[in-house]
Amino acid sequence: MNNNYSGNQTTKTTIFYYTGTGNSLWIARALARELGNTEVVSMVGWDNKQHILESRKIGLVFPVHIWGVPRRVLEFLGQLPAKDAEYIFAVANNGGQVSNTLVQLDKIMQSKGLFLSSGWSVVLPSNYIPWGGPGPLEKQNELFAAARTKISKIVQDINRSVEMEVEKGPLWQRIVFTGLYKISFPHIPEMDRKFWVDKRCNKCGLCIQLCPSKNITMDDGKLTWQNHCEQCLACIQWCPQEALQYGKKTPAYSRYQHPEIKLKDILR
Ligand SMILES: Cc1cc2nc3c(=O)[nH]c(=O)nc-3n(C[C@H](O)[C@H](O)[C@H](O)COP(=O)(O)O)c2cc1C
Structure with missing residues (x-):
């Protein structure tokens, strides 16, 4: 590119x-x-x-x-x-x-x-x-x-x-x-506790590749967040299966990526 x-x-x-x-x-x-x-x-x-x-x-x-x-x-x-x-x-x-x-x-x-x-x-x-x-x-x-x-x-x-x-x-x-901001800032790394995956996850590992802080790992076939999250939310927003969730409400919400930016542009 x-x-x-x-x-x-x-x-x-x-x-x-x-x-x-x-x-x-x-x-x-x-x-x-x-x-x-x-x-x-x-x-x-x-x-x-x-x-x-x-x-x-x-x-x-x-x-x-x-x-x-x-x-x-x-x-x-x-x-x-x-x-x-x-x-x-x-x-x-x-x-x-x-x-x-x-x-x-x-x-x-x-x-x-x-x-x-x-x-x-x-x-x-x-x-x-x-x-x-x-x-x-x-x-x-x-x-x-x-x-x-x-x-x-x-x-x-x-x-x-x-x-x-x-x-x-x-x-x-x-x-x-x-x-x-001041109250939240120190807690951002561990805000990843709220991520979970639903049954559509096919373990493609894209979220692992996308994470800028290498915060997601696959342990025994299970995705795990390591508490050094940046909250960029690339993982949840780009998941091709929309299987990644955050808290209770995200299953009902549409995902977002800028329409002129492609996945390959984001993968570093
Ligand atoms: C963790 C997080 C916090 C955010 N906080 C704010 C905010 O305080 N005010 C706001 O207007 N938008 C907020 N947003 C929205 C983003 O700033 C906005 O969608 C931005 O355009 C995303 O840019 P990006 O696609 O380059 O990441 C927040 C987004 C995230 C992921």
Whole structure:
């Protein structure tokens, strides 16, 4: 798969993405296509010792998880040698509640001596299946159309190296949900206790391959979660049999993957 997008832009851009169901990868690719001269790289498996970062512009595209920055992205920031980058931007995509995520990212980057020049929220169908499916197709298509428009606007801003206050949710949301993020964050790794498989599971092992944190194993023909889950939910959302469940309600909910992102794009 070619992750290099050529074009007229002279300044090279690298966009790092993290994704469970493809929304972030779709945004990263859409940005790259419009920006040109851009490389799209997965945060999972990225090794700063093997990859020399020459880009003057760096983008981070990732989902909002429990009203904040996912652990994988926080850990990635620790190895990002971007001190010489002239422009760093972020896109936090979400199901409608970006809350304090980009403010949190901004503060963490500052503490690492990195400067976040701009940060946008892009709303796409929610993949948080414990709370329901992605919604009707018509509504999903409206979100994709609005996201495309916003992405074009973001590209214009990136091209002009616009510096801005990051986008954020309303104050009440930032207060209440940031509290919930702080309470939940330490418990995310063991939230995998709620996964189970129904009788449709044919032990294909795809969930094992998909898991970015190698958290799923097959022991004596039984899937087991090892309590270092990232809650990206790729396993449940991409299960071809829809046999993977989380809690009591997911048997009734539709699965979601971004329609333009294929399984092979997610398998690393
Ligand atoms: C564990 C988890 C927590 C989530 N928390 C939020 C949230 O706090 N606010 C929100 O708007 N969307 C939330 N979502 C929805 C995702 O941010 C959204 O669907 C995103 O587009 C998924 O991107 P991806 O396909 O790149 O993983 C959550 C999803 C997951 C899996």
